[in-house]
Amino acid sequence: MIKIVFASKNKGKVREVRAILEELDVNLESLEAYPNAPDVVEDGSSFFENALKKARVISEFTGEIALADDSGLEVDALNGQPGIYSARFAGEGADDNQNNQRLMELLNGVPAKDRSAAFRCVLVLYHPDGNYESFDGRWDGFISETVAGTGGFGYDPVFLLPESGRTVAQLTSEEKNRSSHRAKALQALKDHLRKRSYPAKKES
Ligand SMILES: O=c1nc[nH]c2c1ncn2[C@H]1C[C@H](O)[C@@H](COP(=O)(O)OP(=O)(O)OP(=O)(O)O)O1
Numbered sequence: 465m466i467k468i469v470f471a472s473k474n475k476g477k478v479r480e481v482r483a484i485l486e487e488l489d490v491n492l493e494s495l496e497a498y499p500n501a502p503d504v505v506e507d508g509s510s511f512f513e514n515a516l517k518k519a520r521v522i523s524e525f526t527g528e529i530a531l532a533d534d535s536g537l538e539v540d541a542l543n544g545q546p547g548i549y550s551a552r553f554a555g556e557g558a559d560d561n562q563n564n565q566r567l568m569e570l571l572n573g574v575p576a577k578d579r580s581a582a583f584r585c586v587l588v589l590y591h592p593d594g595n596y597e598s599f600d601g602r603w604d605g606f607i608s609e610t611v612a613g614t615g616g617f618g619y620d621p622v623f624l625l626p627e628s629g630r631t632v633a634q635l636t637s638e639e640k641n642r643s644s645h646r647a648k649a650l651q652a653l654k655d656h657l658r659k660r661s662y663p664a665k666k667e668s
C-alpha cells in the first residue's frame with residue numbers, strides 16, 4: 465500500500481478525492497495529520513504551477529509522496545475569469561457564498577446561451593526524489609441564473625448541467641464523482657498508478 469499526503473485544506477476536495485480513490489490500495493492522508501505544515505502561497509500563473517508548488521512544498525515538508533489539486537471555474541463571458549483566482553474572486557478570504565454572489569452580479573443580464581463555463585482541475589503527484597506527474601480534467605456547463613442546491617462546495621450551486629437542468633449542488637455526491645473535472649483527473653491518476661503498479665511493500 466502506498467502512502468500519499470493530499471496537500472489541500474479544502475474539506476470538499478478531501479471528501480471527493482477520498483471517495484474516488486477508495487477502490488485503490490492507497491493510504492491517503494490529509495493535512496490534518498500535519499498540523500505544522502506550511503501554508504503555500506498560490507502565486508503561480510496557471511493551475512499547473514499552483515498544483516506543482518502545493519505538492520512540492522508538502523512532499524518536501526513531509527518526506528512523503530504528495531498529491532495536490534488546483535482547480536477553478538472559467539467563464540467564457542468573463543474571458544476565462546475567475547480561473548486561478550476562483551478561491552479569492554470576491555477578495556482574499558472570501559467564502560463560497562460571496563464568490564457565487566460576485567459571479568451572479570457580473571453575469572447579471574447575460575442571457576442563458578452566453579453563460580457557458582468550465583470547471584478545470586489539475587493534479588500533481590510529487591515524489592520525494594523530485595519527480596512528478598500531472599493529470600487534468602474539465603467539465604463543461606453553464607452558469608445558472610439562480611443559485612440552487614446544497615450539495616458539494618464552491619461554485620457547485622451556480623454550475624448548471626444542460627443535460628439534466630440541475631446544478632452540481634443538486635446532484636448526489638456519487639453523480640458528481642462520476643462526471644466532474646476532479647473525477648476525470650483522478651481517473652487519469654488511477655490509470656497511472658495501476659500502470660506503474662507500485663510494488664506492494666511489506667512493512668508494518
Ligand atoms: O468541484 C468543484 N465544485 C465547485 N467549486 C470548485 C470545484 N473545484 C474547484 N472549485 C472552486 C472552489 C475554489 O473557489 C476554487 C479552488 O481553489 P483552490 O486554490 O484550487 O482550492 P482551495 O484554496 O479551496 O484549497 P487548496 O488550495 O488548499 O487545495 O475553485
Ligand SMILES: [Mg+2]
Nearest residue numbers: 473506534551
Ligand atoms: Mg487554494
